[in-house]
Amino acid sequence: MDNRPIGFLDSGVGGLTVVKELMRQLPFEEIVYIGDSARAPYGPRPAEQIREYTWELVNFLLTKNVKMIVFACNTATAVAWEEVKEKLDIPVLGVILPGSSAAIKSTLTGNIGIIGTPMTISSDIYRQKIMALAPQMEVKSLSCPKFAPLVESNQINSSIAKKVVYESLAPLVGRVDTLVLGCTHYPLLRPIIQNVMGPKVKLIDSGAECVRDISVLLNYFQINRSRAVEMKEHCFYTTANPESFKQIAVNWLGRDLSVEHIELSD
The missing domain is CATH 3.40.50.1860 (Rossmann fold)
Structure with missing residues (x-):
């Protein structure tokens, strides 16, 4: 058992589609999500910039003591997933x-x-x-x-x-x-x-397909969250306006949640 949260990163709100599926399939797991909406979309940016931004999101999640990181962003997966996966000692999944x-x-x-x-x-x-x-x-x-x-x-x-x-x-x-x-x-x-x-x-x-792999890895590494431990609130962070992020998140996830603004170095 491992009661640390699972970390999700995305260029913005898109990764919430993965979070929704995780909440459905693995309702006992705790989530820390960072969406870089201030610099979204990543798609048109040069690869080196995407790599740099992705590492900033990864390092932020590591400060939250996550047990696994999910690249809930295809662009970040395409550019930086292999590199990050090699350098971290926790599981890192891409979509x-x-x-x-x-x-x-x-x-x-x-x-x-x-x-x-x-x-x-x-x-x-x-x-x-x-x-x-x-x-x-x-x-x-x-x-x-x-x-x-x-x-x-x-x-x-x-x-x-x-x-x-x-x-x-x-x-x-x-x-x-x-x-x-x-x-x-x-x-x-x-x-x-x-x-x-x-x-x-x-x-x-x-993203939804990726959640099946998350479930497999949690079982394989025996790092599922204990159902006996009280759930904390999921944590959502955005680099842009938390109100607009929250509006989309509440509509999509169908539940109330708190969203905090953070600054990442640019």
Whole structure:
């Protein structure tokens, strides 16, 4: 048993989609979450800057005595996960491998689409992971740079969001039977994405898939939280306005919570 919290990092609010799934699957685990909304989205930034920002988030979580760190951000996973994983002595999980594996299991035709931030798509990491596991797959990757800003600005139900999603996804419509949401912000746009792609296309939430791996690792390392120990409140931190973060978080998680503003060196 290990009653320390699990740490989550993301460029903003997108990682809350992973947290929601963790709360559902592992309700006894305690969460510390840091979202770098002041510098979101990470996707268009150069790799070196993303690496630097990610290490700042990792170091912040380490001050909270976490037992595991989850990269609830595809861009940070693509750029810095391997490096961080090698340097820490606690488990560090990313969202890309679980999402890739789930896509392979889901597809019936072998035609898989990947949507993500410019950095995730240009890194080619999803296609590489999928092809390494199943070389017969046809993978079509598409950068959707406008999606994460829509989520961060809480416009997920707007007519602008519908227009942006419709126009962005046009190149993939009718060409894939499985679509990986390769950014943890994207499940917040899921109803619109599903509507545009059509009911027969299976959407893969890479963050939700990652929670299954978290559960496996907690069991493997025997670091599950004891159910006998009283739960503390989950802790949420943001580098931007805590009120706007809280509004999105409360809507998405369906529960009240406190959000604290923190400054990271820039």
